[in-house]
Amino acid sequence: MIYLDSAATSLIKPASVERAVLQAMRTMASPGRGGYAASFRAAETVYACREAAATLLHVNDPSRVIFTMNATHGLNLAIRSLVRPGTRVVISGFEHNAVTRPLHAVGADVRVAGTRLFAPKELLESWDTALREAEVAVCTQVSNVFGFVLPMDELSALCRKHGVKLIVDASQSAGVLPVDMEKWQAAFVAMPGHKGLLGPQGTGILLCGENGEPLMYGGSGAESRMQSMPASLPEHLEAGTQNVCGIAGLLAGIRFVAEKGTERIFAHEHKLLQTALASLRDSGLTLFTGEEGTQSGVLSLRAEGLDCEELAAALAEKGVCVRAGLHCAPRAHESAGTLETGTLRMSFSPFLTEEEVQKACALLLQEIR
Amino acid sequence: MTQYLITFRTLTQAQRAARVLERAGYTVTIRRTPAKLSSSGCGYAVALRKQVSQAAQLLKERGLWTGKLFRLEADGDYREVLP
Numbered sequence: 001m002i003y004l005d006s007a008a009t010s011l012i013k014p015a016s017v018e019r020a021v022l023q024a025m026r027t028m029a030s031p032g033r034g035g036y037a038a039s040f041r042a043a044e045t046v047y048a049c050r051e052a053a054a055t056l057l058h059v060n061d062p063s064r065v066i067f068t069m070n071a072t073h074g075l076n077l078a079i080r081s082l083v084r085p086g087t088r089v090v091i092s093g094f095e096h097n098a099v100t101r102p103l104h105a106v107g108a109d110v111r112v113a114g115t116r117l118f119a120p121k122e123l124l125e126s127w128d129t130a131l132r133e134a135e136v137a138v139c140t141q142v143s144n145v146f147g148f149v150l151p152m153d154e155l156s157a158l159c160r161k162h163g164v165k166l167i168v169d170a171s172q173s174a175g176v177l178p179v180d181m182e183k184w185q186a187a188f189v190a191m192p193g194h195k196g197l198l199g200p201q202g203t204g205i206l207l208c209g210e211n212g213e214p215l216m217y218g219g220s221g222a223e224s225r226m227q228s229m230p231a232s233l234p235e236h237l238e239a240g241t242q243n244v245c246g247i248a249g250l251l252a253g254i255r256f257v258a259e260k261g262t263e264r265i266f267a268h269e270h271k272l273l274q275t276a277l278a279s280l281r282d283s284g285l286t287l288f289t290g291e292e293g294t295q296s297g298v299l300s301l302r303a304e305g306l307d308c309e310e311l312a313a314a315l316a317e318k319g320v321c322v323r324a325g326l327h328c329a330p331r332a333h334e335s336a337g338t339l340e341t342g343t344l345r346m347s348f349s350p351f352l353t354e355e356e357v358q359k360a361c362a363l364l365l366q367e368i369r
Numbered sequence: 370m371t372q373y374l375i376t377f378r379t380l381t382q383a384q385r386a387a388r389v390l391e392r393a394g395y396t397v398t399i400r401r402t403p404a405k406l407s408s409s410g411c412g413y414a415v416a417l418r419k420q421v422s423q424a425a426q427l428l429k430e431r432g433l434w435t436g437k438l439f440r441l442e443a444d445g446d447y448r449e450v451l452p
Contacts, residue, residue: 032380032413035401043399047384063381222379224410235379 001319002360007144007172007298007347008323009194009201016252021200024248030241032221042244049251050234056258057189058180059207063233066206067242071171072098073215074190074206075138077237078167081212082136082187083108090127090134090164092150093335094143097328099169103138115335117143118290120151127155131162136187141179142172145332145345146288147273147298149177156184165210171195174205175257176266176296181207188212196265197257198350199250202243212237265350269297272348272357279361285368288336288343297348300338303368308344314367320360322346372441373421373450374414375428376402383413386433390415390424406439406447414439425452 003011028042050062059065068074075098083089085107091099093115103110113130114123131137137159141152152168159166165187170179175196181189187210193203206212214229218239223230230236257265273289276299280287286302289295303311312324325342326333333339346360377383383399390397395417402412417424421438428434439447 040399043380043384047381047388050381051388061385063385220379222411222413226409230379232379232382234381 001321002356003321003352004346004348004357004360005321005323006195006349006352007147007327007345010196010198010349011321012349012351013198013200013249014252014256016256017198017200017249020252021245021249024245028244028248030221031244032235033219033241045248045251046242046244049247049254052251052254052258053205053207056179056254057174057205057207058178058182060182064181064208066208066234066237067247068190068204068206069202069243070194070204071169071190071192072204074188074204075099075167075169076102077206077212077215078188078190079103079106079108079138080215081210082165082167087136088134090130090137091331092123092127092139094140094146094148094150094332095138095329096140096144096169096171096332097330098171099138099140100331108136112331114150117146117288117336118148118294120149120154120294124151124154124158127158131158131164134162134164136165136167138167138169140169140171141177142296142298143329143332144172144298145327145329145343146290146300146336147172147296147347148290149173149294149296152184153180156186160185172296172298175253176262176269178262181209185209193246193250193253197250198253200246203246203250205250206237208233208237214239216240260350266296268350269348272352272354273297273299275354275357276346276361279358280364283365283368285364288338299346300336300343301346302338302341302343306368308342311344311364311367315360315363318363320363322360372416372418374400374402374406374416374439374441374447375425375435376406376412376414376437376439377435378409378412380413382433382435383415386428386431387415389427389431389433390417393424393427395420395424403447406437422452 029038031043113126170191174191193199308324
């Protein structure tokens with residue numbers, strides 16, 4: 001199998017992740033619920049993961065690292081905290097349904113700014129204008145469909161300039177690019193644990209610049225006589241027993257990323273992107289690619305006259321795992337003019353080799369000939 | 370040796386305080402707060418045995434001091450004390 005769908009889930013994990021999950025399952029009980037060793041072991045693991053995430057993602061207080069079930073959960077929490085019916089919200093033209101559906105459900109007044117692919121300067125100009133009338137902005141750091149790296153340092157500076165609260169979707173960037181809560185001064189930054197951070201599915205992180213409003217209410221292991229959630233983070237936003245086994249795996253994933261370094265991981269994935277582009281150039285495929293520095297390790301492509309889903313199915317039969325269709329991001333496809341056809345997406349990971357990418361590309365070329 | 374408890378409203382607050390104290394060289398443990406000391410129910414405490422005044426000062430400097438310090442008395446009861 002050649003796995004090229006890490007933008008959905010990083011299937012290949014460090015061995016330490018699997019070991020940590022198993023160890024947690026065997027030895028850890030509920031954190032913050034008991035006064036015995038198995039409970040404290042769980043609590044220590046959960047807190048260690050908060051600390052590791054805070055260090056990697058530049059958060060000055062580990063209490064501001066909230067565990068969620070995925071990025072979608074974190075984005076819902078962030079959006080429900082800041083957006084009310086009619087709130088003017090600016091988004092980029094590359095947002096995932098995890099952003100646009102909660103905004104739609106709340107009844108936000110959504111304005112899309114910056115729709116041209118791999119055009120960061122144009123996007124910044126659009127945002128500078130759109131933010132004048134906005135209260136909240138939600139923006140992905142990297143497009144999950146095209147790997148377009150949005151200029152988050154500059155976007156966050158624009159939000160501060162206009163006094164607009166910023167929610168960042170770091171689903172495709174956490175573990176690959178610098179995610180810097182302190183620099184951005186964002187209200188919230190949401191991310192999954194199961195993609196670039198190399199943790200198990202069912203894990204996610206929400207970094208909180210603000211206290212936020214709970215999406216769920218329930219037991220927190222603290223202040224049990226009170227009928228409101230504890231006022232302080234993270235218990236304020238974490239109701240019910242956390243996914244301790246998942247968090248133990250996530251801690252191992254974060255430690256791997258921290259040891260390897262996001263710069264090296266990005267450089268490796270960038271090299272794989274270049275390998276794919278070199279293999280597929282002059283093939284007649286439409287390759288969606290940008291200038292140096294504007295694209296992560298994600299490549300969308302289209303074969304004229306061929307259905308992307310059928311092409312992906314043919315590759316799956318040969319053991320190549322790619323994702324086709326709209327990638328839960330119709331807004332991004334609309335921006336790129338691929339809403340009707342969808343695209344076939346290859347996405348890379350730290351464990352993938354150049355040889356695997358070349359082989360997958362060769363199989364793809366066989367299919368289109 | 371006398372045992373002291375610094376009580377916190379949540380586990381994470383206790384963990385943060387414990388980390389600060391550990392990094393400053395204190396030997397501490399986190400434990401459940403005795404029910405009679407926890408007016409809102411289910412709290413956590415950091416237990417330590419010495420240099421409690423300096424520990425309290427350190428937590429104040431870090432914005433982690435809750436103002437709730439108890440000493441374990443010979444009769445097994447806890448008494449609130451000033452650091």
